[in-house]
Amino acid sequence: MTGWVALLRAVNVGGNNKIPMAELAALATRLGLGQARTYIASGNLIFASERGEDELRAMLEDAIAAEWGKAIGVLVRSAAELADLAARNPWPDRPGNRVVTLFTDAPPTLEGVRHQAGEVLMLGQREIFIDYGDGMASSKLVVPATRTGTARNMNTVVKLAELAGSIS
Incomplete structure (x- = not known):
């Protein structure tokens, strides 16, 4: 399994686009993403998956829109890419x-x-x-x-x- 991070754009900032992080992790689990958890309240979802970046992005954006009725942009990075970036x-x-x-x-x-x-x-x-x-x-x-x-x-x-x- 590959470790991934989904970075949600403009959530829980200044009271806008409220998405409870526990509910986001639960949604990810329902989507079949393993070991789903969040980090701080600014829209950071960590999970395991064998799917690719583009598929993960589209799946999460669609699921968030269906769950909360909001078009939230999602950027996805692998654990290796984030470590390299750091x-x-x-x-x-x-x-x-x-x-x-x-x-x-x-x-x-x-x-x-x-x-x-x-x-x-x-x-x-x-x-x-x-x-x-x-x-x-x-x-x-x-x-x-x-x-x-x-x-x-x-x-x-x-x-x-x-x-x-x-x-x-």
Whole structure:
């Protein structure tokens, strides 16, 4: 079995798109995904499956729409891909809560980025790394890839890689 992580886009943020994490894990189990569990309330589902990424994404998006009546984007990464991504963090000495990975399914681009001040951005393979310097609270940074992608801070990425990597 392969360990996988599904990253749900824009759930449980500011009271929008509420999806209870225990119910999400139960849904994944009903879909036949093994060892399903969630990590924190921001839409991170860890599970085991022999299915491929595209099939998993479509299956989860369809099931979430049927269960909660919401079109929620889902990005799927294998445990190995997340571990590799964590190892490629361009700023490993920066606090993990100030370095963010913006996951994308399309090739990443910095086209259209606006209001960049102290933030530093670097393209990855299927992600954009963002160092928010002094933090995100006062940032005005606009990255168009956020419309279809989803972001997690590096602390969360490392933990998700660890959890998915422990699946046997």
